Amino acid sequence: QVQWVESGGGLVQAGGSLRLSCVTPGRPFNYAVSWFRQAPEAEREEVASIGAAGLSTWYTGSVKGRFTISRNSDKTTFYLQMDDLKPEDTAVYYCNAEEINRRTSWGQGTQVVVSS
Numbered sequence: 001q002v003q004w005v006e007s008g009g010g011l012v013q014a015g016g017s018l019r020l021s022c023v024t025p026g027r028p029f030n031y032a033v034s035w036f037r038q039a040p041e042a043e044r045e046e047v048a049s050i051g052a053a054g055l056s057t058w059y060t061g062s063v064k065g066r067f068t069i070s071r072n073s074d075k076t077t078f079y080l081q082m083d084d085l086k087p088e089d090t091a092v093y094y095c096n097a098e099e100i101n102r103r104t105s106w107g108q109g110t111q112v113v114v115s116s
Contacts, residue, residue, distance in 0.1 A: 001104045001105065002024050002027065002029055002097075002104045003024065003025055003104070003105070003107065004022055004023075004024060004094070004095050004096060004104070004105075004106070004107035005022065005023045005024075005025060005107055005108075006020060006021070006022050006093060006094060006095055006107050006108065006109050006110040007020070007021050007022075007023075007110050008020040008021045008110055009092075009093060009109075009110030009111045009112045009113075010111075010112070010113070011113045011115065012085055012112075012113070012114055012115070013114070013115050014085060014086055014087055014114055014115065014116050015084055015085065016085050016114070017081070017082060017083045017084075017085065018082045018085065018112060019079060019080070019081050019082070020035070020079065020080040020081075020082065020093055020110055020112075021077060021078070021079055022035070022077065022078040022079070022080075022095035022107075023076060023077050024075075024076050024077075025076075026076075027076070028074055028075035028076050029075055029076070029078075029097070030052060030075060031052050031097055031098070031099065031102050032049055032050065032051050032052050032097065032098035032099065033049065033050055033071065033078050033095055033096070033097060033098060034046050034047075034048065034049040034050075034095065034096060034097070034098040035047050035048045035049075035067075035069060035078070035080045035093060035094070035095050036093070036094045036095070036096065037089075037091035037092065037093045037094070037112075038091055038092050038094070038109075039088075039090060039091040040091075042091075044094070045060065046060065046098075047059065047060050047062075047063050047067065047080075047093075048060070048063065048067055048069040048080060049069065049098045050069045050070065050071055050078065054070075054071055054075075057069050062088070063082075063089070066082065066083050066084045066085075067080060067081065067082050067083070068080070068081040068083075069081075078095055080093065080095075082112070085112075085114045086114060087114045087115065087116045088114075089112060089114050090112060090113050090114050091111075091112060092109040092110065092111050092112075093109055093110050093111075093112055094106055094107060094109045095107070
């Protein structure tokens with residue numbers, strides 16, 4: 001089963017940037033991948049996705065123009081570049097398959113805290 005290992009989170013001031021990484025140790029993931037986030041007392045939401053070929057991307061409205069999803073060529077590492085961060089971006093960030101029926105167990109996630 002594919003495992004997801006997220007990293008790169010931290011504490012940053014509003015307007016700052018972070019680059020999150022998500023690794024699938026030892027094996028490529030050949031399908032579309034999404035980044036999700038879950039703020040305290042909120043539902044987990046999908047924020048960005050990248051297609052299997054790495055050519056198509058999607059962003060939820062609140063992050064469009066600020067976040068960029070990408071991956072490496074061997075499909076083992078997926079990135080989320082986050083610029084112009086806002087306090088409302090504070091959440092634990094996760095990655096997993098975009099398609100519900102391809103999702104595996106969630107990783108630990110990586111905490112992002114944006115101070116105002």
